Amino acid sequence: MLANQPSLTLYLLPLLQRLWPGFLPGLYRASLLSQQWQTPDMLLLTLKVSGRWPGFVPGQHIVLTLKHNGRYLSRPFSICSSLKRWQSQRQIQLCCKINSIGEFTPLLAQLPDNSLLNISQAQGDFYWQQPALPAVFIAAGSGITPIAAMLLSQRHWLAPVSLYYRVRGQENAALLSELEQLAARQPLFSLQLSDSCTTPSATLQQQVIANAASKQFFLCGPAAFMAQIRAALVSSGVDAASIQQEQFGLAMPALPTVTSDSPTLTGHFIRAGISKAVTLNPQQSLLQNAEQHQLSPQFGCRIGVCFQCVCDKVSGQVRDIRTGSLSGHGVEQIQLCVSQPVTELVIKL
């Protein structure tokens, strides 16, 4: 209060950053030990994390923050390394898909060794709660990362576990050698690679359904892939409650009623006291809309995880991109990155 900032740490931030380069309040420091290409587009980052970092449950993700050209940028990534690696060496690994036209991931490939990065606390509820029960893991593409952490962290194997790993060609299978080694030394674990270039997805579904009785399921991959598998499992009689899944990225569902002659929406963004009226694109998130009009809203993970882009909506209605649910019309707080405009809006950035 005395410092006119929410906390003394924020008041002293420039001094603290001078003492501890890379210090950011609420986040933990991590230094980059090495980068290694797992596949042509998957980069394995090994990070040495701060001793203050409270740890993780295999399957959880962190939000990674880096500073590029004066800006702080963040994205969430699942931890793909084992719990043991963190416990014994304070190291975690992230296996990141590098999107060459993206804003964030290409920067990861250019980071020099020993770069200082920031990570958040581990978050997410995708983890293996009852390892004593037989389980089936189904991963596609970069969806292998949280599942690899779960499997590689497992010490006492009590029940049979199988992993179906769907990739486009074996050269695109990240973390494959570690999983193969695990399969070789652990008789209760079986690994089945499913190549989408040679095997149709129907075959994979049949394999999965064939021995689905009384098992837990863990899915991670693109939204469409998971929806397909889930539907197949449920229709074969698997209890939906025994299926857990983690989604990567943000799937923008096509709006049911948007046509070319639907009315254009106007949004009034109030930033630093000034209101600016802009035409909103209802197909995009409010974050993207605001950025396209150079309004520099605050942002973080961009998929609704980190709550940095929370803003006051003064009036108007928005749709939650993840669930499709509609907001009220009055004053409330919304996350810009997962909100699409439905009506005219007034928003305080």
Added chain:
Amino acid sequence: MKLSTEQFNALEQALNGVKHQVKQQLGDADARYIRRVFLVQRLSALSGRVLMVLGFITPWLWLLGVLLLALAKILDNMEIGHNVLHGQYDWMNDPVLHSKRFEWDIACDAGSWQRTHNFEHHTYTNIIGKDRDFGYGLLRLSNDFRWRLRNLWQGGTYLVLSMLFQWGVSYHELAAQRVFAGNKKADRHSQVTDSQLKKAFFGKGARQLLKDYLFFPLIAGPMWLWVLTGNLLANLIRNLWTSTVIFCGHFTKEVQVFSAAECEGESRGQWYYRQMLGSSNFTGPTWLHILTGHLSCQIEHHLFPDIPARHYPAMAKQVQAIAEEFAIPYNSGSFIRQYSTVFWRILRYSLPGGKTALKLTS
């Protein structure tokens, strides 16, 4: 002096070009610069407060402490606060240096400042009746205001306002909304209610008073009176300096004022034109620019309020060339010269008569 529609459009193009060019190169250098100023500000605030207590060794240490705290408050308010609250550094996505989060070491609440300054003053610059910063409802600075007896001693009013400037600024929005006195104006709309205004005014004001006149004197123990006096002096120095800088930006002799009817439905080019005529610069070395928060380049600040201010001196050269090309007066001079004309204006209009608002159209 009047421009045609085509000329206004050409002016808009030219100034947009200047802005675009700088926007393209924003990055690491700007981030490093503002973080360095931020570090210097924190160091001078902390060392200033410590040195004041060490005044028992020699009063010179106390004096140095007062000056350092005054410097800290000036940097916080001008180069950091004013510019951050304009959103000049929002692109950095920084946890502190962001228009949504920053709060400054001054009695005025940051949100209230953004409404009265960023919106009202920057949108309606020098429009009589719309920009309440023109005279702050206290001073008669053009013949568009009816002369009243109290204007006779407005030279004294100005000095008092300068000394208490932070309180004038923090009360500004409440005065406009007639929260405590006067009849509500029907044409005034506000994003906030009167009770929110009162809460922000008393909350922030009380925090500032507690900090400078209770908390720090108390923890100084036997040096409490020295610390209290030192804080009072540091606030006074900051008030006089900020008020002086701001008066030099809009109330110099050659600055023009406008009538509301003239400015209705104006184009961006006309808005740019009005900002150029309604502001004035003063020249000086780099340290002076930094102490003013680069408001020494008030013209460039009014043309490009959300461009990081360290670019203004370089932009000023381009803007001055554009002004010359379009034969628009470019009001600049030494600090002493500009400030003496501010005094002239305050004293001139304490008497009846004088010039009225500029006609933009014939």
